[in-house]
Amino acid sequence: MQQYPQPLERLISELKKLPGVGRVSAERFAFYLLNQETEQVRRLSQALVQVKERIHPCAQCFNYAEEQLCPVCSDPKRDRSLICVVSHPQELLKLERTHDYRGLYHVLGGLLSPINDVHPEDLRIAELLQRLKSEQVREVILALDPVVEGEATGMYLARAIKPLGIQVSQIAYGVPVGRDLAFADELTLSRALQGRVPI
């Protein structure tokens, strides 16, 4: 006997597919689960199936949704003249937690990256432009990762949106609040200087 029983090997090999999980961690998870109550393992098993069955992209903004529209899009109190563009639903949630933004969102599904073969047609850019043409939107706020791909995506979007007569803005790049200035990298500081505001 030089292998675990087949169902255990299969579980280990499925767990190994999780990001950052190697053989050792996968075995650790599998043994842990094997020693848990059947009910707990069943809950995880069902949560997996339900997440795929019940969650799908919002028909309007591509945020995660259980209904046709996500909670943001279906909220009548939201300002429909503002659309904040993010790459993933995780970032949308982060922005929601600030309690500062009351507009709608649009989730691109990634960032442009020719090196990784991600082109405009791979993102929900056409869907965004369609929304801008059919809805009364005053301003599009870009909240994309401050990396090369994020900036390239922002440039591309700005060029596509401006001809529609809609204002395009971008969240400020600057030093993170609550940390020593000495920890900020030079590029961030440089951007923070460029984006200085009168007080």
Next chain:
Amino acid sequence: MQQYPQPLERLISELKKLPGVGRVSAERFAFYLLNQETEQVRRLSQALVQVKERIHPCAQCFNYAEEQLCPVCSDPKRDRSLICVVSHPQELLKLERTHDYRGLYHVLGGLLSPINDVHPEDLRIAELLQRLKSEQVREVILALDPVVEGEATGMYLARAIKPLGIQVSQIAYGVPVGRDLAFADELTLSRALQGRVPI
């Protein structure tokens, strides 16, 4: 909207129960799974259920088994006069991979640890003694973690087994002391088996 949809939150909270997995890793796993094909997520879900449905302790040695007896116990070529005592099935598999041991095993299910409230009746010690009384066993080899609890468990077992007229030995301290047995490499384990000493 300050929370993920409920099925996603539920999956994250179930994944967070895995050993060493915090909120950040659990979210990473959940987002990864949400972006996978339904078929892949279903495979993991089914693997979880099957591991609990199809794997149970071997009726004789408490190794993982799909049948009533595990592959080792049901192998007629095994030397039934030798029983190697381990704490968990993982260690049994490590020993199997050395190709050096042709006897049977007994899986205790842990190590004695009064501090953590693990007492003799919490381990399969009575079942081991029962096996020794009813089978023709010549020698019991202790292959327990070289930590305080492993040594205490070994001492306890030696004291209980010796009156039965059965030799008790212990794998040699070729294994690196102070680390879990599961981390030992196969060569070290093989040497430790060969160099076992009577106690």
